[in-house]
Amino acid sequence: MAERSFAEEVLKLRAGDGEVFKGEGILAITKALLQSGVSYVSGYQGAPISALMDVLNDAQDILGELGVHFEAAGSEATAAAMLSASINYPLRGAVTWKSTVGTNVASDALSNLASSGVTGGAMVIVGEDYGEGSSIMQERTYAFAMKAQMWLLDPRPNLPSIVDMVEKGFELSEASNTPLFFMMRIRGCHVSGEFVAHDNVPPRYSDSNPVIPNREADKIILPPNVYAHEREKIAQRLPAAIEFIKERKLNEFFPGKHGDLGIIVQGGCYNTLVRALQRQGLSDVLGNSDIPIYVMNVAYPLVPDELVQFCADKKQVLVLEEGQPEYVEQGINTVLRRADVQTRVYGKDIMPMAGEYTGQVMLLGIARFLEAAGMTPALGSAAVAAMETPLSEDDQRELLSNVPPRPSGLCTGCPERPLFSAVKQVQKELGPFHISSDIGCHSFATLAPFNLGNTIMGYGLSLASSSSIRHTLPHKSISIMGDGGFWHNGLTSGVTSAVFNKHDGLLIIVDNGYAAATGGQDIPSLVEPNKIIATTIDTDAPAREDQQPIEDACRGAGVRWIRTVSTYNIEAMKNTLREALTTDEGGLKVIIAEGECMLNRQRRIKPLMKRSIADGKRTLRARFMVDAETCTGDHACIRLSGCPSLTIKPNPDPLRKDPVSYVDNSCVGCGVCGENVHSAILCPSFSRVDLVYNPSWRDRMMGKLRQTVIGWMQSRDDDQQAAGTL
Amino acid sequence: MTKQRTINMVVAALGGEGGGVFTNWVIDVANSEGWLCQSTFLAGVAQRTGATIYYLEMYPRGDIPEGERPVMSLFPAQGDIDVAIASEVAEAGRMVQRGFVTPDRTTLIASDHRVYGITEKINLGDGTIDPAAVQAIAGRYARDYIHFDMAALAKAHNAVISAVMLGALAGSGVLPFRRESFIAAIEASGKAVKTNLAAFNASYQAAQARGVQQFEPAKAAEPAAGFALPQAHSPEGEQLLARLRVFPENCHEVLYRGLLKLVDYQDYAYAGQYLDELEDIHERDDGAGDHQLTRETARYLALWMCFEDIPRVAQLKTRASRMDKVRDEVKAEPGQLFDVTEFFRPRVEEVCGMLPAGLGRAVQSSRPASAVIGRFTGGKKLRTNTIGVFLVLRILAGLRRWRRRSLAYAEEHALIGRWLQAIRRAAQGDDLDLARELAECGRLVKGYGDTRARTSAQVADILARAEQGGASAAAVAHWRETAFADDDGVAFRQSLAASSAGSEPKASNRAA
Structure with a gap:
């Protein structure tokens, strides 16, 4: 059950010829896939394309009607491997994930796919999470595209361009027998807009029209085929792609009156560029620019003829390419030198090497370019730089101390909070811990107020990353992994390897029932919600008969010491942690820390509770509160928990200066405050209030x-x- | 004629505040008015924390030539924003900080309420920011700054804050859209239409009036200038008030509240004891800072003398007014039944603290006796609204009659005595700055259990230094400040150790 439901919006996917389709970028891509006659789609969630997975999931009826096969892949590697269907058959397929992390995970399958080449169009839609607000390290997918020879589409971020490029992308892939990346930036994924739809196209082959098994031995990646593939990439596939791009005009030329200047831009940055030109008085609102622009909707490969054609009569051009290193700029220079074109190429010499090309960066870059070209821009570089910090020094300082940071944190009532409270308390007894952390909500434990965790190496890799440090630690190694990470990679890379190597350490698997950090998608171990934690009101949500319990998986991998503990029982968790860290029993110790994701849980039980109250049934709703009169304003409770609903308010006692703790109305009554009072010996100010609806006689x-x-x-x-x- | 440029709007909402709903309303309004509206957003992760930034651009469809499209940006940019909306006062500050608010162009619409950040909440004392400072700056950098407490308005109408934000946007008149279109957008959403519309309308009015409304900063009430001493309600009270009147007027409020608390806590005699001590301090006060020495000693002495032992907690938990407070706090409907469960975790020390001093000490030092007591301690969940539990608590509350003989009393008053003595000695030696700093150390004394043990020990450490004559005003201020730095006492121990090593403590201008 994902965080965001597209159940209503996916109905738009049925739109036919001539209908105006309105919606978000993500939804437009889905529609474009259907218009392209895809045969199969898959992927692995992660911002910004989690929503694409959610859309596909919610659109299963429509996909089914057309005969399109959809699977939520176990990892990006799984999804990438699915593209192998396009090697031997004219099946179009698309998979999606968050790049660059997902591309890293998928790289083995992608390299092999790129080597074999494809018959049907194969597309990887990557959500490039680069820039402000990114949750991952800043790397470009571009490097992978170059080294594996996959094409990289980076269309202008408006819906008609996006949809058009998806359709043409499949054709390009087929014309050049090469799989390609379709790159979406985070803002482009969420941009709203409209385009004129076409009819959906059922795939050529599907369960109702099966393929005839076809073996092409030369496509298997064994010697000597792989060497032939490498030559084929250069001798046939690349020229075919360049020819297709030129002929079908995938890249765009926009003329302008300043003919001796030019700007070369990746499609995804086009809108930001035009805005900068507008602000410099060099473009109107419709994008009619005074400076000629060459838009590379295909960012890789470069098309030498087009570049030479664009630059031939220009004195200076500016290359706008986000991120480092400056692959495109280098490529353009090579192209121009080979053709002996003497145009001066500006790029990373006036643009920042690292970081996003935001509106401000672009405006400054354009100002610098114009100044270098001897023009006087409406907004000079000094004026633009001044805009960045409009505040006086005093005001800046004043704001710095009065605008508090808002780091990410765990949600109200999150089941992981009591787990980390317990770890923190045990740490106090046993001394400071080195903890190998992982990707997932639980990585927020590395931040205040828990400050637990030393390294994050990748999704499901915490246990693996403990195996080197463990022999030098004063305590048994501690690794924390989520259930999502466990299924993605942790079981094989971590658990089986640790058992094999007699790793005497502790693995805590945070089992909240969902891939919570990416929006609450289902995972293999999704258990019957009722069994996760005791609830005040229960649901009869059916269990999945085919559920795959984490505990069984660990036992199957050879783990002997396994405990499953409810995270909300802090005392039991502390005892179990203590035991795991001090026991003489060798081998891997696994604690499965169970507690349902509170966001999902609230989504699940809120309507049930409402209905129960409306139906006149006796219903209890629990929440916590702090007695302001007994609270002395030390905030130890907050430092131990950090729950968003546990906050502060002015002290009602005029004698006291420090604010008191306060539980706001968003409290879901998870009980952690009370547990902490008992386990950490806090103050007597916490009370649980059980509100009775429809009381009995x-x-x-x-x-x-x-x-x-x-x-x-x-x-x-x-x-x-x-x-x-x- | 083609319009020169788009209208650009940036919205900063905290997670779960309905920024998405708000954005969709604006898109609907723009659509219905024949404007093309592009939106995009930067969501954090799925978690309900952190801020989500929405960015919208709008352009009239009527100005778009056939077959063309305006090119709209997906990035808010400095100096290019017409409307900035923040759902909280500090977030308004962040908008200004990021350069999205410029005097020539930007209308800033922001709520004045506070949603505290984690750094503010985890502070051992008061780590809250000064919203007035943020507002002053916002007012200077915005072309138009419309602000009022939107959360309060939403609450008053039982509506979502996004409806109030929409009302403020409509009322600001900064978008060329009619009020009816906004109303239609809310109606079309079909959810909580009545309450949201009421909130929208009230907010619309407030914005039209430019949001003139006072903001209550989240600080403890300072002694008001116009505090008038209330009448006494009993002859004993009159005697106490007569003694109070001798003190300077700027101390009256604190002393009065102190007396009130002490009489409630123990009896008239206890309040008299309080005044005895303060008269002594007042004699030595040079009057600086509106008699800061007397006033602040009075403040912390009252709080300290009303230390929270088991009888005190029981007294507060069984009071009639408490259930009304609970009802209000949890927003129960009138007449709705509820159960209240207290979470207690008394330690052996607290139980012994109730016993007569000699007995308490004996029990504490005897291992078997402590073990017996230990059986009755540990985590307790007590339903205060049941008759049995209430009776027990009432009996415990009644034990306050014997409090003066209790071990806790003896221990607390021993330390209080040392504290007062240190203040007096410093004042006598004409180091009134030191006296004032020592008095302020009373702020450290708080918490329960381990926390209380830590804070009391820190005060005792500081007093020990003062008693040895090795403490300057600056040193005491520095130590006190470091005691507030972390709850493991690390910074405090380091600063004490550093000053005993002979190095001068760094004078700091940060208020504790």
Whole structure:
């Protein structure tokens, strides 16, 4: 059950010829795939293409009607391997993942695919998570495209261009027998817009029209074929691609009156460039530019003829290429030198080598380029630089100390919070820990207030990365992995390897039931929600009969010491952690820390609770609160938990200066505050309040009785107090 | 005639605040008014923290020639923003910080309420930022700054804050769209239409009035200038107030609240004891900083004398007014039944603290006796709204009558005595700065269990230094500040060790 439902929006995918399709970039790509007659689609979630997986998942009815096969792949490697269907058969296929991490995972299959070459169009839609707000290291997919000889499409970020390039991309792939990347930047994935749709095209082959098995031995990656493939890439596939790109005009030329200048831009940066030109008074709002522009919707390969044609009559050109190293710029220089074209090429000498080409960066770059060309831009580079920091120094300093950072953190009621509270408390007893962390929500434990974790090596690789440090640690090695990471890679790279090597350490598998960090997609071990944690109101969501429990997988891999503990039981978790870290028993110790993702859980039970209350059934809703009168404002509870609903408010006691802790109305009553009070010996200020909806006659009777007796005692106390007041 | 450029709008919403809903409303409004609207966003991860930035550009369809398309940017850029919207005051500051607010062009619409960041929340004392400073700067850099407490308005109408933000946007008049179109967008969404519309309308009015509304900064109430001493309600009270009136007027509020607390905590005599001590301090006060020495000693002495032992906690938990506070805090419907479960974890020390001093000490030092007591400690979950638990708590609260003989009393008052003595000695020696810094150390004393043990020990350490005569005002201020730096006491120990090694403590201008 994904975070975002596209159930309604996918209905738009049925749009036929001439209908105007409105929606997000991600949805437009899906529609373009269907218009291209894909036979199979797959992928692995991760921003910014998680939503593409969610769309495909929600669109299964429509895909099924057309005969398109969809699978949620176990990893990017799985998805990449699926593209092998296009090697021997004219089947069009598309897979998607987050790059560059997903491309790294998939690289083995991709290299082999690129070597064999394809008959049907094969497309990898990569969400390039580069720039501000990125959750991964900053690398370019471009390098992979070059070294494996896969083409890289980077279309202008408007829906008609995106859709058009998907369709032409399949043709390019087939014309050149080469798989290709279709690169989407994070903002492009989410851009809203419209385009005129075409009818969906059912795939040529599907379950209703099977292929005839076809063996082409020369496509198998064994010697001497691989050497032949390498020569074929250069002798046949590359020229075929360049020819197709030229003939079908995949790249675009925009003329301009300043004929001796030119700008060469990757398609994805085109809009930002035009905005910069608009602000310099060199383009109108429709993109009619005074400076000629060559847009590379195909970022790789370069098309030498087009580059020479564009540059031949120009004195200076600017190459706009995001990221490093400057592959495109180098390529262009080579092309121009070989053709003996003397145009001065500007690129990373005036543009930043690292980082995103934001509006500001682009504006500054254009100003510098114009200045280098001897023009006087409307906004000179000094004026643009001043815009970056419009604040006076004093104001800047004042804001620096008064705008608090907002780092990512775990959600309200997150089941991982009590786990890390427990780890933190055990750490206090046993001394500082070195922890190998992993990718997933749990990686936020490396931030305040938990500050737990030393390295993150990749998805499912925490246990593997513990195996080298373990022999020098003063304690048993500790690795933390999510259930998503476990299935993605951790079982094979980590668990089986550790058992084989008699790794005497602890692996904590955070089992929250979903691939939570990417938006709550289902995973193989999705267990019956009822079994994860006790709930105040329960659901009869059916269990999957084919569920694959993590514990069984670990046992199957040879792990003997396995404990499954509810994360919300901090005391039990502490005891289990202590035992795992101090036991004399050798070998890998696995603690499966269970607790359902609270976001998913709330999505699941909120409607049930509402219905239950509306149906007149007795229903309890729990939440926590802090007694402001007994709270002394030390905030130890917050440092131990960091729950977003546990916050502060001004102290109601005018004598006290420090704010008191306060539980806001977003509390979901997970119980961690109470557990922490007990396990960490905190203050007596926390109370759980169970609100009763539709009380039974017994509730009402008891309520009345208690009210009468307690009320009588309280009024006596009140009288006494009033008599003795100031 | 073709319009020169698009209208550009950036929206910063915190996770879960409905920034997406807001953006979709604006797109709908633009569409219905015949404008082309492009939006995009940068979501963080799935988690409900951090800020999500939405960016919209708009252009009238009527100005677009057949077969062409305006080219719109996907990036907000400095100096290129017409409207910036922030759902929280510090986020408004971030907009200014990032250069998205420029005096020639940008209308800044922001809520004045606070959503505290983690660095503010985990502080051992008060780590909150100063929203007034942010507002002052925002006001200077925005072309038009429309701000009011949108969260309060949303709450008042039981609506979502995005509806209030939409109202403010409509009311600001910065977009060329009619009010009806905004209303139609809310109606079309079909969710909580009535409440959201009410909030929209109220917000629209507020924005039209340019959001003139006072913001309540999240600080403890400073003694108000116009504090008037209330009448006494009893002859004993009158005696105490008569003694209070001798003190300078700028100390009255703190002293009065202190007396109120002490009488509630123990009795008139205890409050008298408080005044005895303060009269002594006041005599030595040179009056600097509106009698800072007397006032702040009074503040922390009252709090310290009302130390939170088991009877005190029981007293507060059984009070009639408490259930009303609970009802209000959890937003229960009127008359709705609820159960309240307290989470207690008394240690042996707290239980012994209730016993008569001699007995308490004996039990604490005897291992078998402690073990017996230990059986009754540990995590307790008590349902205060049941008659049995209430009775137990009421009995515990009643034990306060014997408090003066208890071990906890003896221990707390021993340290209080040392503290007051150190203040007096410093004042007598004419080092009033040191006296004031020592008085401020009272702020350290707080928490329960281990926390309380740590903070008390830190105060004792500082006092020990003062008693040896080895503490300057700057040193005490520095030590106190480091005590607030972390809850393992690492920085504190280091700073103490550093000053005993002979190096002068660094004077710091950061207020503790």
